Amino acid sequence: MLKRPRRRRPTQDLQEGEEKAKQEAGAKAKQQEAEAKQEAEAKAKADAEVAKKKEADSKISKKEEKAKQEAEAKAKQEAEAKAKQEAEAKAKQEVEAKAKADAEEAKKKEADSKISKKEEKAKQEAEAKAKRKPEAKAMADAEEAKKKEADSKISKKEEKAKQEAEARAKQEAEAKAKQEVEAKAKADAEEAKKKEADSKISKKEEKAKQEAEAKAKQEAEAKPMADAEEAKKKEADSKISKKEEKAQARSQGQARSRSQGQAREAEAKAKHGSRSQGKG
Numbered sequence: 001m002l003k004r005p006r007r008r009r010p011t012q013d014l015q016e017g018e019e020k021a022k023q024e025a026g027a028k029a030k031q032q033e034a035e036a037k038q039e040a041e042a043k044a045k046a047d048a049e050v051a052k053k054k055e056a057d058s059k060i061s062k063k064e065e066k067a068k069q070e071a072e073a074k075a076k077q078e079a080e081a082k083a084k085q086e087a088e089a090k091a092k093q094e095v096e097a098k099a100k101a102d103a104e105e106a107k108k109k110e111a112d113s114k115i116s117k118k119e120e121k122a123k124q125e126a127e128a129k130a131k132r133k134p135e136a137k138a139m140a141d142a143e144e145a146k147k148k149e150a151d152s153k154i155s156k157k158e159e160k161a162k163q164e165a166e167a168r169a170k171q172e173a174e175a176k177a178k179q180e181v182e183a184k185a186k187a188d189a190e191e192a193k194k195k196e197a198d199s200k201i202s203k204k205e206e207k208a209k210q211e212a213e214a215k216a217k218q219e220a221e222a223k224p225m226a227d228a229e230e231a232k233k234k235e236a237d238s239k240i241s242k243k244e245e246k247a248q249a250r251s252q253g254q255a256r257s258r259s260q261g262q263a264r265e266a267e268a269k270a271k272h273g274s275r276s277q278g279k280g
Contacts (some may be wrong), residue, residue, distance in 0.1 A: 092176075095173045099173065120151070128144075146256075152249060178224065181220045184280055
């Protein structure tokens with residue numbers, strides 16, 4: 001006797017349908033998860049590429065900006081250096097021109113004074129030659145001594161004016177030179193400070209900078225000392241010149257005294273001679 005096939009229960013069919021649906025849903029979820037992962041990886045890769053490109057562009061831009069700044073700084077330095085050189089050259093030319101003009105003026109006055117003295121001497125000699133009488137000669141000698149004394153005073157005034165002009169020119173030149181040395185030392189110090197801030201300086205460059213600063217400082221310190229020594233020497237020379245002028249004035253005073261004595265003696269002789277003639 002054949003067995004009839006067992007009929008499937010409705011609950012079993014439902015379970016199998018749910019299991020199948022569950023499997024399909026799991027497979028679909030896995031597929032979606034894999035797609036989402038791929039999409040996220042692709043986006044992350046694209047974002048990394050964009051970030052990398054932006055970083056490269058930023059580096060290029062920074063290099064270009066730095067190159068631009070360096071070019072501008074170099075152009076500014078060159079312009080400032082050129083302006084400084086021109087100003088220094090102009091100031092130096094002006095000081096030298098003024099000193100030369102003052103020297104020429106003093107030299108001309110000295111030459112004019114010598115010519116005037118020669119002319120006066122020739123005139124006095126002609127007058128003295130024309131006057132033969134002893135009393136007239138004595139008076140002429142006294143006038144000569146008086147004239148020489150006046151000329152000596154004028155010469156001293158001219159010498160003083162010349163010395164004052166030379167001293168002013170020297171002071172101006174010294175002040176200008178001192179300012180230039182100080183300005184150069186300051187500019188060198190600023191330049192060294194900027195270079196140190198912009199980049200690391202090697203030991204050799206640092207040593208060279210220190211030597212340059214020391215040299216500039218020594219020059220700045222040595223120049224006022226040398227100028228002081230020069231001024232001290234000129235003052236000593238001026239004192240010697242004054243002593244010589246004093247000795248000359250004393251000699252002229254003695255000559256004047258002798259001339260006055262001779263005049264008095266000649267006058268006495270003249271009076272004595274006139275009395276003798278009256279008695280005869």
